[in-house]
Amino acid sequence: MSKIKHPLAEIFGFAPTDQSDEAFRYRAKRLCPFNNKVPNCTKDKAKDPLGVCSIYFDDKPVITCPTRFRERWIITDDAAEFFFPKESKWTSLTEVRLSDEDGKSAGNIDIVLVSYDKNGKVCDFGALEIQAVYISGNIREPFASYMKDPKARANMDWTNEPNFPRPDYLSSSRKRLAPQLLFKGGILNSWNKKIAVALNRSFFNTLPHLHRVAKNKADIAWLLYDLVPHKNSYRLKKVDTIYTEFSPALISITTSKPGHINDFIKILQDKLDQQLETPPRNQTIDTPFCRR
Numbered sequence: 001m002s003k004i005k006h007p008l009a010e011i012f013g014f015a016p017t018d019q020s021d022e023a024f025r026y027r028a029k030r031l032c033p034f035n036n037k038v039p040n041c042t043k044d045k046a047k048d049p050l051g052v053c054s055i056y057f058d059d060k061p062v063i064t065c066p067t068r069f070r071e072r073w074i075i076t077d078d079a080a081e082f083f084f085p086k087e088s089k090w091t092s093l094t095e096v097r098l099s100d101e102d103g104k105s106a107g108n109i110d111i112v113l114v115s116y117d118k119n120g121k122v123c124d125f126g127a128l129e130i131q132a133v134y135i136s137g138n139i140r141e142p143f144a145s146y147m148k149d150p151k152a153r154a155n156m157d158w159t160n161e162p163n164f165p166r167p168d169y170l171s172s173s174r175k176r177l178a179p180q181l182l183f184k185g186g187i188l189n190s191w192n193k194k195i196a197v198a199l200n201r202s203f204f205n206t207l208p209h210l211h212r213v214a215k216n217k218a219d220i221a222w223l224l225y226d227l228v229p230h231k232n233s234y235r236l237k238k239v240d241t242i243y244t245e246f247s248p249a250l251i252s253i254t255t256s257k258p259g260h261i262n263d264f265i266k267i268l269q270d271k272l273d274q275q276l277e278t279p280p281r282n283q284t285i286d287t288p289f290c291r292r
Contacts, residue, residue, distance in 0.1 A: 005157040007142050007165050009061035010053035010068070012041060015233040016146060017154045023232075027051070027150060035070040037094070043067070044140075052143050054227060054234070055135065055165055061227040061234055062167045062200055064139070066110070066130040069198050071236040075128065075223060078238055079196035080113050082221040083126030090115040092128075098184055106183045127188050129180055131199040133172040138163040169206040177207075178254045181246075189219060189246040198223045201239050208252040210244045218243035 008016055013033035014023035026033060030049050032041040043065050044050035053068040054061040069075050076092045084090055096112045099105055111128040142165065146153045158164060177197075188195055201224040210222070222242040227234035 004056045004059045005159045006155060007055050007139070007158050008052055008146060009056050009227070010233060011143070011146065011150075012051040013053060013233070016150065016156075018232045019151055019154065020232070024150075027147065032067060033071075034067050035073065036067050041067075050140060050143060051147075052139055055139065055167070057167050057202070060202065062202055063132050063225075063227065064135055064167070066132040068132065069130045069225065069236065074236060074238065075130070075196075075198045075225075076111060076113060078223050078241070079111075079126060079128040079198075079221070082196055082215070082218075082241075083113055083194050084115045084124060088115040088123070089117075098187060100187065106187055107180070109184060126194040126196065127184070128196045128198065129184070131172065131177050131180075131197055131203065133167040133169060133200065133203050134176065135165050136168040136171070137165040139165040167203070169203055172203060173207060173253060178250075181250050181253065185220075185246065185250065194219060194221070195246070196221045196223055198225065200224070201226050204242070208255075208257075210242065210249050210252055213243055213245055215243050217245065219246035220244050220249055 006016055012023075012026040012031060014020075014026060025031070030040050030051060032039065032051075034053070036042060040046075041049040041051045043052075053065050054063045056062070063069065073092075080088070080090050090113055093112045093114060094110065096109045097105060098107060098109055109127045110130045112125055113128060114125045115123045117123055141163075142156075142158050142161070145158075146156065177199075181195075185195055197220060199222070204222060204224050215221075220243070222244065223238060224240040224242065225236055226239050228237045229235075
């Protein structure tokens with residue numbers, strides 16, 4: 001099987017090779033098919049959105065836009081199955097502000113699932129966080145190039161271009177996932193409320209080992225998804241659920257594996273040697289003040 005040379009897996013919800021009338025309409029009008037808060041794509045820039053939903057990595061699509069996970073709202077069904085008893089009535093609320101004890105914002109929860117009784121009173125709730133991946137390299141250039149001529153560049157070869165885009169899993173976990181769990185997750189866990197995290201299986205596989213527990217003992221459900229081929233594009237499919245406790249998972253994700261101390265000492269020695277070999281330059285000023 002030949003290696004995919006086009007970096008973009010989905011553009012405004014459709015494969016680059018999809019030249020159907022529907023795909024043309026979504027590209028022309030910059031529409032989002034995945035339940036964005038407005039009909040249009042708003043990623044990066046509202047007036048000039050970066051309509052890339054997923055990119056290829058190792059010939060498989062990796063989700064780079066969190067809204068992509070909203071397809072058919074299956075993530076809420078999967079989260080509700082973890083949060084509530086089967087017979088519960090529930091609904092979902094998006095972008096709910098979470099505050100700390102001092103009233104300062106700890107961020108917005110992507111989706112809060114709320115169960116309610118026959119009178120509409122809140123019975124319980126759980127938080128669903130969505131974790132797409134950051135991109136290293138340049139994604140705007142291949143997107144702009146493709147959009148200039150989608151038909152001619154449906155199978156463009158971008159492999160020889162500089163800054164070929166690829167998922168940055170390390171930054172995604174350290175700069176996005178870990179802070180989310182630390183701040184928002186810490187508050188929710190103190191309230192004994194469950195958390196679900198929706199992410200690509202390939203992203204989860206790059207995380208440190210997380211100790212699994214039974215569902216009835218779990219604080220977090222890691223909902224793992226893949227994009228599987230469907231007609232001319234891809235469809236979101238849950239492939240696994242991993243149950244963990246909150247504190248051990250947080251420690252595993254936020255604790256770096258230490259390297260060898262001797263390697264660090266070598267770096268210090270090299271820098272010290274450089275400093276000692278280059279003495280400071282002291283300049284003598286013959287006339288420190290202007291003569292009159």
